[in-house]
Amino acid sequence: MNIRLRIVTVVTLFAIGTVAVVLWAPTVGSTSISLAKAFDRSIPWEENVDAQIFFVARLPRVLSGALVGATLAAAGVVLQAMLRNPLATPFTLGVSAGGALGAMLAIAFGLEVGMMGVSSIPIASFAGSLVAIGIVYWLASSQKRGLSTNVLLLAGVTLNSFFSALILFVQYLSDFTESFRTIRWLMGDLDVGSYSPLIAALPFVVAAFAVFAILPRTLNVLTLGDDVAAARGVEVVRTQRLAFLSASLATGAAVSLGGPIGFIGIIVPHLVRLMVGSDHRIVLPAAALFGAAFTVLCDLGARTIMAPLELPVGIITALIGGPFFLWLLVKKS
Amino acid sequence: MTPTQTTKESKSKNTKHSNLLWLASFVSFVIVFASFVVAFQPRAQRIISLVPALTEMLYAVGAGPQVVAVSSYDEYPPEVTALPRVGALIDPDTERIIALKPDLVITYGSQVDLQAQMKRAAIPSFDYRHGGLSHILVTMKELGVRTGHVAEADQAVAAIESRLAAVRANVAGKRRPRTLLVFSREPRTLRNIYVSGGRGFLHEMLVIAGGENVFSDIDKESVQVSTETILARAPEVILELRPKEIPAGQPMRDELASWSRLASVPAVRNKQLLFISGHAVTVPGPRVADSVARMAKALHP
Amino acid sequence: MLSAEDVSFRYAPDGPLVVNGVSVRLAAGALVGILGPNGSGKTTLLRLLSGTRRPSAGRVMLGDQPLDRLSRRDVARRIAVVPQETELAFEYSAIEIVLMGRHPHLGVFTVEGPEDIRIAREALAATGTTDLADRPFHELSGGEKQRVVIAAALAQSAALLLLDEPTASLDLGYQLEVSSLLLRLNQDHGVTMAISTHDLNLAASICRELILMRDGKVLASGPTDTVLTPENVRRLYDVEADVHLHSETGHMTVVPVRRVTR
Numbered sequence: 001m002n003i004r005l006r007i008v009t010v011v012t013l014f015a016i017g018t019v020a021v022v023l024w025a026p027t028v029g030s031t032s033i034s035l036a037k038a039f040d041r042s043i044p045w046e047e048n049v050d051a052q053i054f055f056v057a058r059l060p061r062v063l064s065g066a067l068v069g070a071t072l073a074a075a076g077v078v079l080q081a082m083l084r085n086p087l088a089t090p091f092t093l094g095v096s097a098g099g100a101l102g103a104m105l106a107i108a109f110g111l112e113v114g115m116m117g118v119s120s121i122p123i124a125s126f127a128g129s130l131v132a133i134g135i136v137y138w139l140a141s142s143q144k145r146g147l148s149t150n151v152l153l154l155a156g157v158t159l160n161s162f163f164s165a166l167i168l169f170v171q172y173l174s175d176f177t178e179s180f181r182t183i184r185w186l187m188g189d190l191d192v193g194s195y196s197p198l199i200a201a202l203p204f205v206v207a208a209f210a211v212f213a214i215l216p217r218t219l220n221v222l223t224l225g226d227d228v229a230a231a232r233g234v235e236v237v238r239t240q241r242l243a244f245l246s247a248s249l250a251t252g253a254a255v256s257l258g259g260p261i262g263f264i265g266i267i268v269p270h271l272v273r274l275m276v277g278s279d280h281r282i283v284l285p286a287a288a289l290f291g292a293a294f295t296v297l298c299d300l301g302a303r304t305i306m307a308p309l310e311l312p313v314g315i316i317t318a319l320i321g322g323p324f325f326l327w328l329l330v331k332k333s
Numbered sequence: 334m335t336p337t338q339t340t341k342e343s344k345s346k347n348t349k350h351s352n353l354l355w356l357a358s359f360v361s362f363v364i365v366f367a368s369f370v371v372a373f374q375p376r377a378q379r380i381i382s383l384v385p386a387l388t389e390m391l392y393a394v395g396a397g398p399q400v401v402a403v404s405s406y407d408e409y410p411p412e413v414t415a416l417p418r419v420g421a422l423i424d425p426d427t428e429r430i431i432a433l434k435p436d437l438v439i440t441y442g443s444q445v446d447l448q449a450q451m452k453r454a455a456i457p458s459f460d461y462r463h464g465g466l467s468h469i470l471v472t473m474k475e476l477g478v479r480t481g482h483v484a485e486a487d488q489a490v491a492a493i494e495s496r497l498a499a500v501r502a503n504v505a506g507k508r509r510p511r512t513l514l515v516f517s518r519e520p521r522t523l524r525n526i527y528v529s530g531g532r533g534f535l536h537e538m539l540v541i542a543g544g545e546n547v548f549s550d551i552d553k554e555s556v557q558v559s560t561e562t563i564l565a566r567a568p569e570v571i572l573e574l575r576p577k578e579i580p581a582g583q584p585m586r587d588e589l590a591s592w593s594r595l596a597s598v599p600a601v602r603n604k605q606l607l608f609i610s611g612h613a614v615t616v617p618g619p620r621v622a623d624s625v626a627r628m629a630k631a632l633h634p
Numbered sequence: 635m636l637s638a639e640d641v642s643f644r645y646a647p648d649g650p651l652v653v654n655g656v657s658v659r660l661a662a663g664a665l666v667g668i669l670g671p672n673g674s675g676k677t678t679l680l681r682l683l684s685g686t687r688r689p690s691a692g693r694v695m696l697g698d699q700p701l702d703r704l705s706r707r708d709v710a711r712r713i714a715v716v717p718q719e720t721e722l723a724f725e726y727s728a729i730e731i732v733l734m735g736r737h738p739h740l741g742v743f744t745v746e747g748p749e750d751i752r753i754a755r756e757a758l759a760a761t762g763t764t765d766l767a768d769r770p771f772h773e774l775s776g777g778e779k780q781r782v783v784i785a786a787a788l789a790q791s792a793a794l795l796l797l798d799e800p801t802a803s804l805d806l807g808y809q810l811e812v813s814s815l816l817l818r819l820n821q822d823h824g825v826t827m828a829i830s831t832h833d834l835n836l837a838a839s840i841c842r843e844l845i846l847m848r849d850g851k852v853l854a855s856g857p858t859d860t861v862l863t864p865e866n867v868r869r870l871y872d873v874e875a876d877v878h879l880h881s882e883t884g885h886m887t888v889v890p891v892r893r894v895t896r
Binding site for chain 2: 029030031045046047048049051052053054058061072112114119120121122172175176179184185189191192193194209303306309310
């Protein structure tokens, strides 16, 4: 029984699959392009439509999809472990509701807070997420014994309801076009058209993943329960803080980039656990990799199924998510 | 001719004549009756309009003085700023509407609750459904009838039609540039771009103005397009409709810069990024002729 | 080795004292039973002893150091806890659970090596659960689960074991198995143990010392045969009981006769 070997082998297999998907996805789409032309340096940039489609339209989109997918899946794993509940999602604790409210305020009131090549809506969304994280964290830490997962859950659910009500209110105040745009944002959109939003989200995602890297075995032990985990040497409160903050920050960044794309944070961890077991040292990286590939493939479907029209990617993930859960339910019973 | 044949022929001729006479009287009777009906159509004197486009039409056919209240989003003509507001599509203020004692309420076709309430209050309502360019003219005529301004309505419609015809004539024979007609996008980026498909009054305006819609094959009024699709369709002109004028200087440069990412699009390469601003361009009302003229001017300077 | 000096604890700032001025001494190699009815503060006392809660008053010493000065890892290397119940949110195999006991001995990025796996397998062997190693934990019976959890605590290689109601959910057969296992661990491997239980006979059968707790206070403590008297049983449980020395097993046995009112 060689644990290190198993971890390395499984994660490498997932990595190969994901890299293959990410390399393949930009080569297909609603328009057929010639890869040879796209990579032909001799054709001037302004005249090379194939290159533009590949490098301006598709590549940033695929990379965003991979980033959003990896982030939401990993955040889902971490939060499920921390809350000891396989039904938890990255959106359970109110982060995406904060992000949605921020985005809606920007859309409805035409806020101009764009900077460094990133437009207003992602920035407002991220700010909203940070506010939500702050509120939930403050509520949950006001207990004497550090972070209580029950209070965390309650605070998150409450915040979700409250922010959803505010979102409805903002929609009501908006005119028709703005209202439609806010609804559209909620369905997810990975067509970033440039690398700036991606680069802007990257530092937060990298920071979050750096924290994720030290959590896995601790998350395993945390499954046993707070007291037992503490007895096995886990600093429970510190771990919960790290897990909550890193997962929420990552979720906020992902939502600001592509909108609140649902189901990735719960389908992917489930599927991965079904495939590789529950050892978080494997589940966490495997889920990130699988989440990236899954999202890229969903977006590929979104941009090709009804070509030249596009489906919002959140609808594809929802269409897969619903039946997936039905199947899980049937399987369990 | 035998006597019997003559009688038969003259008899059939007589029958034919009397049939014709019956038909003529019947038709005249119908015409007279219809005119009575038309003439005695109650002319609305207190009109409330929830649809900004139709408010404009009312003023265009001379029924302005009869308008007592408008929607929250009405801006034109300037006279409406003084009028009371009664809500809009999702939040019509029924109480206020009834309190103002209107004899005609113009609603959106989808406002079924409001229509039911108007019916209960015995207030006639005019239900507007969105349509193409010709529908605008038909609606204006209908409003003319309902408000007792038939002649003015006909005149207004005729004026619009002749202006449209003039534009058509002007651009006839000229090459129609492949145009991307954008009516909405996220400010300063290229996300969430909505263009006109091959249907609806925006598309029709573009056609009259001498442009060819690159998305005419999509049978939808509103299409959200991706970066890839724009690059693939390579429009020669990008025509953006904006509710407000973009200030010159940095804001304008920012807007132009957003498109510059799509360097291979002919419109970008040849700097054919045109903006038409103002509330009027996206309102399917009497100012369409103006909008079409502006479009034509932009496409064929 | 492990001692609680006049510790008290309350869960809520204005709540009642669940543990009230309790002093306990666990000498190396001891096998102590903490007895008392539900709500007597046994579980809380164990939590204080293992360091997962800090006493509101008094202190707990591990060796010559106060427990709260040590990191969780340091404590976990010396004290292992067997909880009353284990509910897992995710599916792990038995050996994965046992390997979690190695956590305090591994660095952040260290993966369990051959030595750790050997220790885990030994722990499984000691609890007679070797053939359950690759079975999913939730598929095991109550007794099997409890033995695996004990194995996990053993894998921590701690000198001290604190067990909370280890036989509560087990049937008679498993009760015997587990109690003889614990006795063996203490006598053959020198593991110091404190077992909290409300099962008088279990305590009588293996514990050499008893601490009787009621309403957060220590009623009596000392060697089993001196402490386990009908008088003490009445004071503890409001029950009149017969306390005999059982001829075949050599243990004290307690047979409840009737309830008495205070």
